[in-house]
Amino acid sequence: MKSHLSLRDALLALAVVFVWGTNFVVIRLGLNALPPLFYATLRFVFVLLPAILFLPRPKVAWSNLAIYGLCIGLLQFGPLFIAMKGQISPGLASLVIQMQVFFTIALAMWRTGEKIKPHQIAAFALAIAGMGVIAAHNGQGATIAGVALVLLAAMGWAMGNQASREAGPVNMLAYVVWAAIFAVPPLFILSLLMEGPAAIASGVAHANWVTWATVLWQSVGNTLFGYTCWAWLLSRYPAATVAPMSLLVPIFGFASSALILGEPLQLWKIGAILLIMAGLAVNLLWRPRKAVLQGESS
Helix, strand or coil: CCCCCCHHHHHHHHHHHHHHHHHHHHHHHHCCCCCHHHHHHHHHHHHHCCHHHCCCCCCCCHHHHHHHHHHHHHHHHHHHHHHCCCCECHHHHHHHHHHHHHHHHHHHHHHHCCCCCHHHHHHHHHHHHHHHHHHHCCCCCECHHHHHHHHHHHHHHHHHHHHHHHHCCCCHHHHHHHHHHHCHHHHHHHHHHHCHHHHHHHHHHHCCHHHHHHHHHHHHHHHHHHHHHHHHHHHHCCHHHHHHHHHHHHHHHHHHHHHHHCCCCCHHHHHHHHHHHHHHHHHHHCCCHHHHHHHHHC
16 A cells, blocks of 8 residues: 555545535534434435435445444434534534544444553543533533533444444445435434424425535535545555544634634634644554654664
8 A cells, every 4th residue: 555645635635624624614504594403314315315226235234334324323413413503613513523533442442452552542631631621611612511412423423433444345435325224214203303393394494505505515525525535545545644634624624614604713722622633643643663663674
């Protein structure tokens, strides 16, 4: 595998993280009209249809598809959309959800018996410190409930990551599309129970072209384009080469939120960003001295 991204592939990776980062502002715009759980339902309806009519089911167990669909659909985007309906700003949501990196590591350790490394402990401590800064400013861009919901979403994302890893080498586009079968029904049922038919009907009636554009951005741009291209890049390059690009997601998240929604960027937010991003950077980029020396000698 190549160890450095080509210019074309670096631009592709940049496009993916741009879509993922600005997606939080897109979510907020869509929530102006649609109830959160129904909005999440629509996202996965358009992931599922019409793509499932053209893509064969990937050769993976139904149970694995079900776990991925429930984790990514119900556990990740359900709580995230609820939180972003007034309980956390788009910029902070794009930052807090990056805790999925540490949850993913913890799940991998539990499933494979891997041992935690000292630099990972340091990285987690930095990220927790950043979360503490956000919690200390409860009500200023985020409530405690909003942060908790986004952390639950991060756990759902991590569980989905583990399911996709255990699926093995499959067509990731087909995998994401077919897994949506298991995301749509529970989201829609919860929407009916928690939001009610009247709120759903009112949301659809008040939806305009911007609302439907955000739904398409969610399904086609964020999910089908983003996940597929990311999986393709990971198949061509080492994870250590591709993964650090995700550090740009919160940067795009805060920048787009500030430019489009006018989200203020106070000093405490900058401090939280630096702490959490430092934790992510240590986790993704740290290389033990022994491994570095071995690389140099080879």
